[in-house]
Amino acid sequence: MKSSKIVRLPLYAQIKDAILQKLSQREWKFDQPLPSESKMADEFGVSVGSIRHAVAELEDAGILIRRQGVGTFVRSYKDTGLWNRFQKFMRKDGRLPVFESNPLRLEIIPAPENVAEKMKIMPGDPVIRCLRDMSDNGERTGVDVAYLDLATFRDLKIEDLEDVKGNLYKLYEEKLGVFIADVTDILEFVIIDKEIQKICDLPLGTPLFFVTRQSRLLNKKTVEIRYEYCSAVNYRLRI
CATH class of the missing domain: 3.40.1410.10 (Chorismate lyase-like)
Incomplete structure (x- = not known):
């Protein structure tokens, strides 16, 4: 009998999924800043470094954006210079x-x-x-x-x-x-x-x-x- 291979996601990838889940379920609102990195670290029981890595990945993917002195938000059309970011x-x-x-x-x-x-x-x-x-x-x-x-x-x-x-x-x-x-x-x-x-x-x-x-x-x-x-x-x- 062959043993099934379990694929474990890196911790930062699991945090990314958790952040997306909270946004998808509207537990965290699109028009409000995400909790601070330290609060997310406490909520997920991980280090601030892991949170920072996950947030940076979501920024690179164009999903999140940091607003200096305000916080981290879901990237919206208000944050882009293009009228349609998917326009080709x-x-x-x-x-x-x-x-x-x-x-x-x-x-x-x-x-x-x-x-x-x-x-x-x-x-x-x-x-x-x-x-x-x-x-x-x-x-x-x-x-x-x-x-x-x-x-x-x-x-x-x-x-x-x-x-x-x-x-x-x-x-x-x-x-x-x-x-x-x-x-x-x-x-x-x-x-x-x-x-x-x-x-x-x-x-x-x-x-x-x-x-x-x-x-x-x-x-x-x-x-x-x-x-x-x-x-x-x-x-x-x-x-």
Whole structure:
């Protein structure tokens, strides 16, 4: 009989997980400073050095930020110079686009199979679908289709989306208290044919960026699957 191999995480990694768990469960609030390093050391029963190592790792990951003389906070849009820290599109002149959105539909639907698989739910379980028409400087660029975890985004209303300039994550954070910690993007480059045109309604033959995004909370739970169809005519991608 083979013995099972037990993998023990380093102490600082266990502390990282504990900090993320407290934030995920909102025991520690996003808009308030984390307890001091000495208080965390007492709470977790470890040295201040181990706490410092864990916090530094979370800073490097872009999750936490130190504010001099104030404390350590969850990194928010107020702390960044970019309007969207996950934005990968760039105009060909080097400027960042600020996409404007026109919400077309916000509805609860049965989860499609591909969405359910990524969210680790059953096909047909209820999810929220958000459909938005996207533009930049008045020029239509494509559409954005997001599937959202129902429990996480239950309070989202279509009225909330009407003033959003492309950046749903700022809305999630400030309106709903939902912090998207990281995303995974899969990029495809396609040419619009008749089938794709039914979805994004751009001219046939237009080159298109098609992005599949999987967005996760601090506890690694996937709460958003997003499909972005964006014209590639005037844009390039930042890697």
